[in-house]
Amino acid sequence: MKVETIEKLLRDVKENKIEVETALSQLKQLPYEDLGFAKVDHHRELRQGYPEVIYCAGKTVDQVVHIVDMIYKRGSNVLGTRATKEMYEAVKKMHPMAIHNEAARTIVLQQQKIETGKGYIVIVTGGTSDIPVAEEAAVTAEILGNKVERVYDVGVAGIHRLFSKLDIITNARVVIAVAGMEGALASVVGGLVDKPVIAVPTSVGYGANFGGLAALLSMLNSCASGTAVVNIDNGFGAGYMASMINKL
Amino acid sequence: MKVETIEKLLRDVKENKIEVETALSQLKQLPYEDLGFAKVDHHRELRQGYPEVIYCAGKTVDQVVHIVDMIYKRGSNVLGTRATKEMYEAVKKMHPMAIHNEAARTIVLQQQKIETGKGYIVIVTGGTSDIPVAEEAAVTAEILGNKVERVYDVGVAGIHRLFSKLDIITNARVVIAVAGMEGALASVVGGLVDKPVIAVPTSVGYGANFGGLAALLSMLNSCASGTAVVNIDNGFGAGYMASMINKL
Amino acid sequence: MKVETIEKLLRDVKENKIEVETALSQLKQLPYEDLGFAKVDHHRELRQGYPEVIYCAGKTVDQVVHIVDMIYKRGSNVLGTRATKEMYEAVKKMHPMAIHNEAARTIVLQQQKIETGKGYIVIVTGGTSDIPVAEEAAVTAEILGNKVERVYDVGVAGIHRLFSKLDIITNARVVIAVAGMEGALASVVGGLVDKPVIAVPTSVGYGANFGGLAALLSMLNSCASGTAVVNIDNGFGAGYMASMINKL
Amino acid sequence: MKVETIEKLLRDVKENKIEVETALSQLKQLPYEDLGFAKVDHHRELRQGYPEVIYCAGKTVDQVVHIVDMIYKRGSNVLGTRATKEMYEAVKKMHPMAIHNEAARTIVLQQQKIETGKGYIVIVTGGTSDIPVAEEAAVTAEILGNKVERVYDVGVAGIHRLFSKLDIITNARVVIAVAGMEGALASVVGGLVDKPVIAVPTSVGYGANFGGLAALLSMLNSCASGTAVVNIDNGFGAGYMASMINKL
């Protein structure tokens, strides 16, 4: 509800077009629906091509199916993350056009057309084991309306692999760098491009890796400017952040 | 050296305009100066209004003065971070127009005009103790050519303070959220805006704060989408990242 | 045994009303039974409506059944926490009126009437995954004789949800704030109410959450006054503490 | 602004008692000033006998003097925590009746009469080195209108000292247990009383104490029910929480 709407409401009251009670009832909704809080609600509003996101981990198959269906009926595109194969199959029974990205562990159910905007987001990974996290980022960015280029397995131990893809990386509008182990990829990429880099540490590794802590600290301490970090294995968060940046 | 330059070089050889030896000598420089690595060097190139950055911590006063002077002579704007008052005063003797932001611990020496681009970056802080970090971000973003709005001391313990500034925050193109203690500001702001949020944990706090670790973990685990995190107290990194995003 | 009791005992000895041996025998019990230590035993005494609590984790089904039965026979209400479904079913065979809260993992066996005292305790959670911990707190507080209001899934990423329930929260006598991930809920709630807030970090989250450590540190460093913290996932402890406060 | 106020506003518009513009202007303030947000502001309101609190650490002497003076002029009592002797002396020049508790590092400037309510809060410490934190809690609770009893240096290594004070401890309405090293005091006290215990870990100790971490973890894992924990060395937070509980 915009200021103009309130003004109109007041005028309608003045001109006896609506009852005081009706106006009151509408105004009581203000704090969390309209008067400046519209933005609060933005990511739950139904917009064309904009998905609602379900974090499936810790939910039952039935809950997931139910929520997917409810959102679908409201006309929205649906993105489920951290979804199991079992969840997907249950969803598919009801919505045969649901798509499963097994690596990314995502379910996508699209009914609205998605318009991709300017340029593209590039997602680079250090190794093949980082791909599930990268795919979660890719699927997220795509359903949010971005073109995505994938440059996988270009870790710094064989840096020529990275250089052979330099063009595709430096021409992106936003870079997502996904790496486990020591996470050096983010620093090297950050030093090579002049675009924002979203660094995603993964839990790939063992021993003193401590579940991704090594890569996380490495990325937070990156000597390359223009890098910011999301949580370990948080492909969705990286894709979402990159999309927000790309949409500017 | 662009591809066209190489092509021209080859044609010049073919047409005997230059000697093989001369061409060879130029081509030997390729790998790290030109042929695709130009981008490598981007942030050190001299561009109008684009500063070079000196991380002053761990350098002597003499070293800082020397580096500032050297950069200045190349015609570039200069930004010194983590600079002491003593450093500033030494720089000022040589360059009286140098400006010191005491809170931010920055030295700025500007000779090129700075063009601010689209919109503005907003910087919010939880408390007054977070201001030095926020100012480092602000000075960095400004010298890089961005308009900056400061919204300080709007921590979540008195959330009405934050709401009273909601307009200025939601209208920014990029948000930098600076907070110590439990760092909850980033999550609350992240939930209120639909723009990218750069979260900066600060070392403000005591006890189980562990030098900013509490705020850092809090921000990495933020339940709000569209948030990425830089290192503890890294105002420069946040300002640089926000600038990169805003310049898109 | 009060000082007066000892005095009387001595006078009885003096007046030959009791034997030295009898007096001696009574005095030997002093240190831990009477002389000021009566309170030591308080929470194991049988009082009307006051339950005994069994921490079922790490106990066999048989042990749980046996202890439940033993307490029941003494006439007390029984609360079992961290109980499996299997434990519940074994208990139910013997005591069909036993009630299982599957989410809370509790078994309640009530034979004494429970009087609820003044006002109510409100339990808020950040997300739906925090509900098991919240339910453990709720069941605990209820069996201890408190009215409980549940306000679930009002995390700070969509802060309007929290505000829409502000009345029910601010009117409570004690607030229990249950949240995982970054645990910002406790700070925001703590800033909105002027009642004691018991913060319960949960292990909900992943990556740099480190099994609830992020939420724990966040809550300990809360910038809102009037907040204290219990162990990660310790719903029982929060319910118990809140009850103690509410009973004042 | 209550619902009735809005209703009246609408009727005034309808009856042409006020202009649409005036009504609009008032309604625009709703979200953060009136409609349920009055409570947000509660703890900053000026009430009789209720102090405003200044966290002095990280502020300059001038800033502290200025803020104290500003609050004083509004008629409120003032509490400054983590204040240096130098700060106190500067405050005293302007407000000679300011009182300094050197151990607690507090400045108190009282102009409103303080009414102490029901019963008392007892503060116990393990050793003498924990007294500064305990005194910060004591001064806080007192200025907030509570009677405080101090029972210091009763650590568990000589448990008879604790028992000799059992009466004063068990008769309190709220207990604050302050301890460094291994922090076992909180568990022992928690097992002896049936009142809420606020546990305050202190950074007293060395080696594997890790700045209070040992006591913090110990208190969070306390086997005694009815205990909640505040941040390391957070005497203010404990005093504030205890006061909130005691005021119920």
Add this chain to the structure above:
Amino acid sequence: MKVETIEKLLRDVKENKIEVETALSQLKQLPYEDLGFAKVDHHRELRQGYPEVIYCAGKTVDQVVHIVDMIYKRGSNVLGTRATKEMYEAVKKMHPMAIHNEAARTIVLQQQKIETGKGYIVIVTGGTSDIPVAEEAAVTAEILGNKVERVYDVGVAGIHRLFSKLDIITNARVVIAVAGMEGALASVVGGLVDKPVIAVPTSVGYGANFGGLAALLSMLNSCASGTAVVNIDNGFGAGYMASMINKL
């Protein structure tokens, strides 16, 4: 080989009783078999009533059976720790007199008579969940020739339970205090006795317990003198250490 043996060897050479080569061959074994290194080997020597210990974790059933049998044939008593039921049953087939302590996860195979020495070792635990670790300590101390008294489930949350057993605890020559959660038991017991206390943190607990870390730090920081700590859950180590002390 004692000094006298070497002297005899030399005299034999001198008197041509043995060849230089034979003497040389014997002397070459000196460094690690005899000349002061006898002590090195002490705990593997076959002594009456002294067992050999097998750490069964990480070994196959076959390996355990084989090692038990080999030691048995040398005439020694055998102690297997961290043994599964399956291991025990395999051992029992070959040595029917083998005894399994299921709680302690030990296998004992005794053929030599065990003489218990002076006094007794008392083992106290905070809760019932600490009993497996306590039993490992008990079985170890017993097979090493000590009388052991068990005082279980006397945690500090109900300190009267501990006091009711004070006689048996204070009369021991060595105390082993086994506790999880916050591990306060070690400090309280350490303050009550004037005998050496071996503190054993257990991994019993959850949340911020971090697998026994809370109890470990608590015990290392104990404010009671006369306490030393072994590894988390290391009942064997505590029993062994206590035995060494008791044998003095």
Add this chain to the structure above:
Amino acid sequence: MKVETIEKLLRDVKENKIEVETALSQLKQLPYEDLGFAKVDHHRELRQGYPEVIYCAGKTVDQVVHIVDMIYKRGSNVLGTRATKEMYEAVKKMHPMAIHNEAARTIVLQQQKIETGKGYIVIVTGGTSDIPVAEEAAVTAEILGNKVERVYDVGVAGIHRLFSKLDIITNARVVIAVAGMEGALASVVGGLVDKPVIAVPTSVGYGANFGGLAALLSMLNSCASGTAVVNIDNGFGAGYMASMINKL
């Protein structure tokens, strides 16, 4: 007060030898002075040759002088640990026979004769930097009535140094192993002797030593049986524990 004493008291009352009031007054002292709690108080009682210990860190010079004097007047020997040179000089003015061990940072004031008991305690250190901690242990053990042998700078990097002292080490009744860096000394010594070893990690080292954490973890995980650990740099605790063991 023994049971017999109470019995006598009762008989005296019965036989009118003492007044009820007198008996009552004596009985009121029971819980923490006599009736089974006598042991509680043991280490504060005045015994011949048994010192009282003052932990000087965090105390003012005046406080230390005052406490030393007070204890001295009760006829006891005095041990001050973590004492500065300044503290010592202030004590010496009043008690010229006070002795300062500068390395150990101890003040000893002896007036009672000390009887050394059986055998001796050996203290070994890895390096020369560990000596202050070792000396604190030595002075503590000596004033408590033990003969002490010092074997310093025998770290495992040059293991022959250790072996050249093997006799003196293996003949001790108790071994204290003091080491920083990786703390391997405790394991090697533990494997060479069959006496109890008290391991003391020191904070000597840098980098990934983390203030003694490396040595602490190393010693807790020692593969040698018969070892227990005290807090980092806790020489006093080791000396006290060793004395308790040696006095058995």
Add this chain to the structure above:
Amino acid sequence: MKVETIEKLLRDVKENKIEVETALSQLKQLPYEDLGFAKVDHHRELRQGYPEVIYCAGKTVDQVVHIVDMIYKRGSNVLGTRATKEMYEAVKKMHPMAIHNEAARTIVLQQQKIETGKGYIVIVTGGTSDIPVAEEAAVTAEILGNKVERVYDVGVAGIHRLFSKLDIITNARVVIAVAGMEGALASVVGGLVDKPVIAVPTSVGYGANFGGLAALLSMLNSCASGTAVVNIDNGFGAGYMASMINKL
């Protein structure tokens, strides 16, 4: 592409032997294929006797089989690490001469002759549980063309076992010291030899071992010079590093 090649290319252009376009196309490949980057590619080149390494963890059986086969067909020897028995059996069906080291979890498929160079690498372990890691190092070093001696189960708790193998250890060119628990072996060995020691912490242990952290910190803090450390359980890394050293 060497400098001479570029010179030739230029001359060919000059002499019209090739077209400008052809030359341009070749020059564009320079940065990452030739001009000094040849070394980048070295470890993936096919050399006689030099294996390619597959890290099998996190790969499917099919993927492993496929990669093994692909490498084999290029004529190279193959080393698979962290391979399951199931992977081995699948590989074996296609390549019957594949060899499985079950302890090391390696698959080796050799078709090129391996020349062992100078001297040998010795691998020592503290216990038998460290053998899998040691074997991974051994197999790696062997396939890379080194002679390996195994000296297992010579931990410092029984140091005579280590000394009995001193000759074989001190005569090696490189030592790999593999140990879990407190990892003291690396320091002791490092003090005994004057050859480079690669220390490998293992995750063998429990409690405060924290998955190998204790051994890792211990080895990093080793007081013996000439020691460097690889990641926890990283037998492959140790074998590779030792081979690189031995090949010098």
Add this chain to the structure above:
Amino acid sequence: MKVETIEKLLRDVKENKIEVETALSQLKQLPYEDLGFAKVDHHRELRQGYPEVIYCAGKTVDQVVHIVDMIYKRGSNVLGTRATKEMYEAVKKMHPMAIHNEAARTIVLQQQKIETGKGYIVIVTGGTSDIPVAEEAAVTAEILGNKVERVYDVGVAGIHRLFSKLDIITNARVVIAVAGMEGALASVVGGLVDKPVIAVPTSVGYGANFGGLAALLSMLNSCASGTAVVNIDNGFGAGYMASMINKL
């Protein structure tokens, strides 16, 4: 004492050339002086050009001067690490030819000629702040008889700087990679060379760097084979290890 020496001793006894007592006395010294333990002592023996090393941190100026002098008189070269300027000046008074490397904090006193062996060791650093650690490594390697090349300030954020020095790096026999912040340099260098890389994390950085922990974990988890790590800031250890490798 070699085996031949013992044989001769025995023959001398046999032939009555020496007395049994004399032989016995000599044999008693065997275990730690001769019989295979000669190697134990190797690094303390006086060899031509081989220095003795003094770790000056924690020593007084007088102690350092004394030890330097003592070693010098034995004819050895001397290396003092972590030496202050004050120490150097005190040493210089007595030995004017002593050389101070202020960055490296080393004192070198050379009297024996140093022969440099094969090839050279290259030391690379990420930034200029890493130079002190690098210089400690350089001075150590040089005094131990190695040629050293320094390649400083070639961090991965500007990777072209590293590539411009690729020749000098790839031609070394051993590489020492010194880096703070995220330590990615070690991985990138490790991927570019086929020589052993000693990685040295430094404590350069701030925030979530945790005193070098970030770089340490990064280097331990390096995805490049052929890398091993020494302690944070341990330049000496890296230089020593590199020298050992280079001398093979």
